[in-house]
Amino acid sequence: xxxxxxxxxxxxxxxxxxxxxxxxxxxxxxxxxxxxxxxxxxxxxxxxxxxxxxxxxxxxxxxxxxxxxxxxxxxxxxxxxxxxxxxxxxxxxxxxxxxxxxxxxxxxxxxxxxxxxxxxxxxxxxxxxxxxxxxxxxxxxxxxxxxxxxxxxxxxxx
Numbered sequence: 001x002x003x004x005x006x007x008x009x010x011x012x013x014x015x016x017x018x019x020x021x022x023x024x025x026x027x028x029x030x031x032x033x034x035x036x037x038x039x040x041x042x043x044x045x046x047x048x049x050x051x052x053x054x055x056x057x058x059x060x061x062x063x064x065x066x067x068x069x070x071x072x073x074x075x076x077x078x079x080x081x082x083x084x085x086x087x088x089x090x091x092x093x094x095x096x097x098x099x100x101x102x103x104x105x106x107x108x109x110x111x112x113x114x115x116x117x118x119x120x121x122x123x124x125x126x127x128x129x130x131x132x133x134x135x136x137x138x139x140x141x142x143x144x145x146x147x148x149x150x151x152x153x154x155x156x157x158x
Contacts, residue, residue, distance in 0.1 A: 017078040020057055022087050034070040041081050054082045061088030084123060 013030035018041045027044040031037035038053060047053065055064045058078040064070055073079075080088060122140055126133060136144070 014073065015075050016073070017058075017076060018044065019078060019080050021080065021082060021089070023058075023080075023091060034064060034067050038081075039069070039081070041079075045081060047081070047083060051083050056080050056082060056085075056088050 001111060005152070012032040014032070016029050016031065016037060018027050018029050018037075019025060023142060025045060027041070027046060029037060029040045031040055032054065041047075041055070044055065056062060056079065057064065058080045060079075064073070064079065082088065122143055
């Protein structure tokens with residue numbers, strides 16, 4: 001095999017390791033140019049094309065922003081893809097970084113209870129003694145926060 005990258009499926013690529021900010025996602029990418037690397041890394045990391053990204057060296061955060069510097073990279077160099085305004089942090093320091101880009105999917109509870117009935121009972125309890133709000137659990141607080149104030153007339157009997 002040749003050492004100049006001519007043996008890759010693209011004909012002129014070099015293998016790289018790409019990680020995300022948390023270093024939890026690790027992908028192998030073969031690319032011949034910086035733009036090629038960005039495109040393939042986006043695909044493998046599941047990032048849409050409209051999210052701004054930046055490529056840096058994983059070991060020290062040096063930004064890779066042109067093909068001239070990119071062409072000096074050794075095979076299997078580990079690169080980090082940063083999205084939006086993320087900044088490189090050394091390993092172990094991720095807990096200090098406010099992760100603002102987490103996607104949380106809220107799925108309905110499978111308890112089989114009717115939310116309107118649960119909310120009605122909750123509102124009645126709070127009507128009786130408002131100090132009970134300090135003892136509410138996550139499910140009850142979520143019910144309250146998701147409640148439409150206009151729906152109180154439907155929930156509460158006259």
